[in-house]
Amino acid sequence: xxxxxxxxxxxxxxxxxxxxxxxxxxxxxxxxxxxxxxMCIELMLNAVNLTFVALATELSDINGQTAVFFVLVVxxxxxxxxxxxxxxIMRRRQQVSADDLSELKG
Amino acid sequence: MELFVFVCAAIMILAGALGxxxxxxxxxxxxxxxxxxxxxxxxxxxxxxxxxAAVQVIVYAGAIVVLFLFVIMLLGVDKAEDLRTEPLxxxxxxxxxxxxxxxxxxxxxxxxxxxxxxxxxxxxLNKATVEQADANIRQIARSMFGDYVVAFxxxxxxxxxxxxxxxxLARKRKSDKAAS
Numbered sequence: 001x002x003x004x005x006x007x008x009x010x011x012x013x014x015x016x017x018x019x020x021x022x023x024x025x026x027x028x029x030x031x032x033x034x035x036x037x038x039m040c041i042e043l044m045l046n047a048v049n050l051t052f053v054a055l056a057t058e059l060s061d062i063n064g065q066t067a068v069f070f071v072l073v074v075x076x077x078x079x080x081x082x083x084x085x086x087x088x089i090m091r092r093r094q095q096v097s098a099d100d101l102s103e104l105k106g
Numbered sequence: 107m108e109l110f111v112f113v114c115a116a117i118m119i120l121a122g123a124l125g126x127x128x129x130x131x132x133x134x135x136x137x138x139x140x141x142x143x144x145x146x147x148x149x150x151x152x153x154x155x156x157x158x159a160a161v162q163v164i165v166y167a168g169a170i171v172v173l174f175l176f177v178i179m180l181l182g183v184d185k186a187e188d189l190r191t192e193p194l195x196x197x198x199x200x201x202x203x204x205x206x207x208x209x210x211x212x213x214x215x216x217x218x219x220x221x222x223x224x225x226x227x228x229x230x231l232n233k234a235t236v237e238q239a240d241a242n243i244r245q246i247a248r249s250m251f252g253d254y255v256v257a258f259x260x261x262x263x264x265x266x267x268x269x270x271x272x273x274x275l276a277r278k279r280k281s282d283k284a285a286s
Contacts, residue, residue, distance in 0.1 A: 008112040011221050013149065016116050018213035020123055020142070022206045027127035029202035035178060039126050039139050042170065046146050049162075057153045060230045065155050065242075066249045072165055073261045077268035079170050083177045084272035090181050 013054035021047035032097045034086050038079065045075050111152050118145030130186040136174045143167045154233045157243045 020043060027040030049068045056064025093100065118141050125138025143166045150159035232241035250258055 007108045010224070011217060012112065013153070014217045015214055016119065016149075018210055018217065020119055021213070022210035023120070023123040023127060025209060026202050026206035027123075029205065030199050031127065033132060033183070035132050035174065035183070036126065036135055039135055039174065042139065042166075043123050043126060043142060046142065046166075049158075050146055050149055053150050053153050053155045053158060055224075056155070057231060058224055062229075062231060062245045062249045063253070065158055065246055066254055068155070068158050069161065069246070069250065070254075070257060070261060072161060074264065076165060076170060077264050079173060080268050080272050081275075083173060084275040087177060087180065088275050 010054050010058040014051060017047040017050040017054065020044075020050065032099055034098050037098065038082055038086075042075065042079070045071060108152065111148065115145045115148040115152070118142070118148070132178045132183055133175065136171055136178065139174075140167050140171050143171070154231060154242065156234050157246055 024040045024043030024047065027043065028037050031037055031040065049071055052064045052068045052071070056062065056068075089101065122138045122140070122142030122145060125141065126135045129135045129138060143162060147159040147162040147167075150156075150162060232238075232245045234240070234242045
């Protein structure tokens, strides 16, 4: 039976994480809603977490899993601050688009 | 069986990620992100990172996505936006897809090329068993409160700064009140 014959190796996990990262990157580039762009950044962070965990098992090193914990904490702080900024911007204007926030453009 | 779990979780992850990018309604995008986060948690379990899988579900799916949904509802943007009329040039979208495919190709090439250079380096992972169900948590705790205790303390500073900063950002200023 093929389901038991093949076991996924670390390379499979890494390739999957690369795919997730690429999708998140394309999302940041093609969407203009700041909330969706934030979600795509979370997708990229998750891809990195998956890479950390896959390599922690491959190298038998617990430090990879500790690093994922710190990434989670930083991601939580980042989301809190980012959403606070978005809310305070949206109070002043109605249109939700990253292209409208161009006052600092040279 | 492992292959079956991997394929199912991979489909969850990729379908959820594509949902985040392609769905027009921000609420649907947030729910698609939950699918991706659960898929990643399944991957963590299959790689013997039980504690991180639990934290992933609680912190990401439980807290962060709820925060996203809360802000979506607060701002009242929970309606489908027309993706075609978004102010994008005709060039940017195909260019972004090409760039994404290029990044993917580079990463996959690097992974496949470097496959044989991975060498066993750590002191070994304790896998959770029936007799010792908390082996993984114990090992992470020893690493976090031993080698990385300074970084751990600094994360508390980071969280305090983030919370205070958000309160300052979201607070109504006196000039706003006077104007309204």
